[in-house]
Amino acid sequence: MKIxxxxxECVPFAKSGGLADxxxxxxxxxxxxxxxxxxxxxxxxxxxxxYKEMMKPKxxxxxxxxxxxxxxxxxxxxxxxxxxxxxDNEYYFKRDSLYGYYDEGERYIYFSRAVxxxxxxxxxxxxxxxxxxxxxxxxxxLLKAYYGSEFFYQGIxxxxxxxxxxxxxxxxxxxxxxxxDLSDDYLTxxxxxxxxSVNLLKGGIVYADAITTVSPTYAQEIKESFYGEKLDxxxxxxxxxxxxxxxxxxxxxYNPENDPLIYANYNASxxxxxxxxxxxxxxxxxxxxxxxxxxxxxxxxxxxxxGLDLVECVIDDILSRKLQLVVxxxxxxxxxxxxxxxxxxxxxxxxxxxxFDNTLAHRIYAGADYLLMPSLFxxxxxxxxxxxxxxxxxxxRETGGLRDTVLSFNEYxxxxxxxxxxxxxxxxxxxxxxxxxxxxxxxxxxxxLRQKALNSDNSWSKSAKEYSRLYSSLMS
Numbered sequence: 001m002k003i004x005x006x007x008x009e010c011v012p013f014a015k016s017g018g019l020a021d022x023x024x025x026x027x028x029x030x031x032x033x034x035x036x037x038x039x040x041x042x043x044x045x046x047x048x049x050x051y052k053e054m055m056k057p058k059x060x061x062x063x064x065x066x067x068x069x070x071x072x073x074x075x076x077x078x079x080x081x082x083x084x085x086x087x088d089n090e091y092y093f094k095r096d097s098l099y100g101y102y103d104e105g106e107r108y109i110y111f112s113r114a115v116x117x118x119x120x121x122x123x124x125x126x127x128x129x130x131x132x133x134x135x136x137x138x139x140x141x142l143l144k145a146y147y148g149s150e151f152f153y154q155g156i157x158x159x160x161x162x163x164x165x166x167x168x169x170x171x172x173x174x175x176x177x178x179x180x181d182l183s184d185d186y187l188t189x190x191x192x193x194x195x196x197s198v199n200l201l202k203g204g205i206v207y208a209d210a211i212t213t214v215s216p217t218y219a220q221e222i223k224e225s226f227y228g229e230k231l232d233x234x235x236x237x238x239x240x241x242x243x244x245x246x247x248x249x250x251x252x253x254y255n256p257e258n259d260p261l262i263y264a265n266y267n268a269s270x271x272x273x274x275x276x277x278x279x280x281x282x283x284x285x286x287x288x289x290x291x292x293x294x295x296x297x298x299x300x301x302x303x304x305x306x307g308l309d310l311v312e313c314v315i316d317d318i319l320s321r322k323l324q325l326v327v328x329x330x331x332x333x334x335x336x337x338x339x340x341x342x343x344x345x346x347x348x349x350x351x352x353x354x355x356f357d358n359t360l361a362h363r364i365y366a367g368a369d370y371l372l373m374p375s376l377f378x379x380x381x382x383x384x385x386x387x388x389x390x391x392x393x394x395x396x397r398e399t400g401g402l403r404d405t406v407l408s409f410n411e412y413x414x415x416x417x418x419x420x421x422x423x424x425x426x427x428x429x430x431x432x433x434x435x436x437x438x439x440x441x442x443x444x445x446x447x448x449l450r451q452k453a454l455n456s457d458n459s460w461s462k463s464a465k466e467y468s469r470l471y472s473s474l475m476s
Contacts, residue, residue, distance in 0.1 A: 002128075007020075010024050028082065055077045066178045072089060109175065131160050166229055173193070210241050214246065216244035249389065254389045271451070282324070294369050294437055295324040329354070330354055368387075374396065384402060389456075394419070
């Protein structure tokens with residue numbers, strides 16, 4: 001099978017969040033199963049020069065975009081055995097940031113149309129185009145509307161993966177004719193219309209041959225009004241083609257046995273080196289250097305979705321426990337301010353780091369004892385998977401992928417790899433933190449829990465097989 005991934009970002013070329021990690025690692029796992037996967041993304045300004053120098057020009061073409069006739073350069077790079085293609089247009093993509101511009105709709109509709117126009121130039125005809133999130137979600141519709149009668153495109157199937165339903169690509173309905181060249185027949189509630197606007201993600205939901213989300217629980221949650229972001233009715237209508245496949249993580253990048261970014265390498269039989277990572281982290285951050293102080297890490301976007309309003313409600317109670325708190329991330333001003341203030345008032349017990357810092361993230365995963373992730377909703381979540389990989393026990397709310405990957409510890413059966421709570425309630429979270437702390441250095445539970453986390457498998461191998469089955473079902 002030949003699969004073309006279409007996404008707005010991909011590690012190591014461009015990243016703003018977890019989507020880039022998925023697009024950077026899942027194709028490698030699929031290729032190990034004999035599936036030929038290639039990836040196409042925009043050629044952004046800030047892609048490293050070392051990668052740009054490796055790109056080879058593939059084609060030059062024009063892309064029709066309403067009344068516009070836009071240039072498109074197609075470039076190719078083979079990296080770690082994967083073919084990557086880049087859509088080159090400096091007007092749309094030579095900008096300082098990936099996202100956040102006034103013409104986002106035009107940028108990514110151009111990208112989607114350029115992908116389809118460029119297919120005959122790839123020397124590679126995909127059996128399935130696998131699009132990710134709203135930036136490429138209109139491709140299934142455009143494929144049917146404009147290319148259905150062309151021989152080259154006939155029989156190509158499409159899959160849409162929804163990584164986060166909250167982001168839908170909603171724009172004024174004038175883009176229907178101005179950018180998409182579609183008639184008002186598509187501006188109906190069962191197609192693209194959404195509150196008198198055009199919703200690009202709806203296009204993918206309606207017209208893709210299959211839909212996946214990034215965890216089985218999230219696939220069910222989005223059919224409910226609380227999680228459905230006003231698309232729950234449409235998703236229930238298309239429920240038969242929706243499935244949930246849990247994300248994995250790159251076990252080469254995240255491996256405590258040989259991670260070059262952490263202070264000391266370790267595994268399930270060398271847990272004393274995990275303690276060495278904690279002491280070194282305490283020293284780096286100016287915290288009290290004390291090996292037997294429990295440390296909770298938060299590596300996250302500092303936004304409401306991540307459950308930080310719960311933390312805000314009981315932050316004084318959390319700090320009254322004898323523990324250290326290490327925070328890394330950026331986000332909403334009120335949460336940045338809260339964590340900065342508590343760090344100022346508790347210098348030897350709290351470290352707040354308002355930035356993106358990949359090295360520090362690895363060191364927190366390796367040095368902390370617990371990872372706190374009390375999300376309001378979480379399509380999949382990668383932080384809890386990385387934490388488990390480093391033997392750091394997750395404390396999470398049971399939602400989305402957190403529910404699918406973290407099982408609350410049961411001391412009677414020995415089952416479980418973390419600590420969970422269900423209700424979105426600050427005191428339920430605080431109770432769960434206390435429960436987790438009650439097992440800190442309590443034998444035989446403590447080492448068994450950490451070893452179980454370290455030995456768990458959250459790689460892409462299992463999920464890649466599920467994608468392979470889905471691809472095969474579309475081809476049959």
